[in-house]
């Protein structure tokens with residue numbers, strides 16, 4: 291019998307890429323959105339898999355809503371990729387961010403407990419839960435020291451998953467995801483904003499300059515399709531474990547801007563300005579992961595790194611996601 295997966299939050303970048311990966315291997319894929327009837331599922335359509343995903347309306351914070359869906363779909367594995375995903379936005383909307391991240395995690399865990407079926411669960415965590423990792427990076431033993439409403443919620447959700455696993459014996463894990471990018475991302479996130487900005491300046495559509503915030507940050511940027519595959523492997527591992535999912539390589543936002551503008555034959559310093567208005571009330575200088583445990587236990591490594599990642603994003607800009615997949 292074929293495997294069935296349920297993806298809470300299937301319309302975002304990660305939900306859509308995971309749906310693509312799972313349906314390609316023959317898994318039956320169900321996905322949710324808070325308002326499935328009003329959601330165009332543009333990312334699923336862009337990937338050409340809209341018809342291969344059965345969609346449902348579900349509010350993940352609502353335990354009975356999730357329980358009803360679990361009883362109906364009877365999934366072998368459940369992935370939670372729902373909730374507000376921008377650290378920057380979380381400063382403007384802390385309550386919504388914390389409710390959506392933590393509330394959804396608890397709602398899904400409680401529903402899984404209620405149905406008492408052998409469901410395996412993977413929650414999307416974040417490297418931001420560590421706070422500033424310093425240049426050496428964080429691994430699974432690093433303490434969580436979150437510094438934004440978003441990171442506080444992700445840290446609490448990670449601890450909740452761990453507690454349910456240890457207390458109730460659930461197969462529940464957190465994929466501690468560092469930044470991961472694709473052409474499916476919105477320009478709310480800095481990588482898409484920079485690549486799209488460089489493309490528009492190169493095409494003469496805008497004259498620039500591109501306004502950015504803090505250029506001094508160092509991040510560990512990976513390719514989102516690699517990261518959803520790590521979640522798939524985590525759910526199917528012999529034993530449940532929370533794992534850091536990262537490339538282990540650090541780059542500054544200046545490096546990223548230089549590579550992105552360079553991909554369009556432009557000198558970034560001539561086209562980018564840093565403005566205080568776009569700086570966050572608090573930002574972390576270094577967010578870098580050490581993925582050694584994921585490599586050892588899953589055989590997983592991030593295949594795509596900067597600057598290849600930048601090259602792919604640049605190639606996709608204006609030509610559609612499938613061109614560079």
Ligand SMILES: Nc1nc2c(ncn2[C@@H]2O[C@H](COP(=O)(O)OP(=O)(O)O[C@H]3O[C@H](CO)[C@@H](O)[C@H](O)[C@@H]3O)[C@@H](O)[C@H]2O)c(=O)[nH]1
Pocket residue numbers: 375376377378415416417418467468469470478479480481483501502503504505507543568569570573574577
């Ligand atoms: N968005 C944005 N960020 C900027 C800008 N200028 C500088 N930055 C800096 O670029 C960094 C990355 O910002 P985002 O791309 O907005 O990502 P994020 O929301 O902070 O975090 C992403 O990575 C996390 C894991 O590390 C994820 O958990 C999260 O969902 C998201 O994908 C931050 O340090 C931010 O201050 C700008 O104009 N826009």
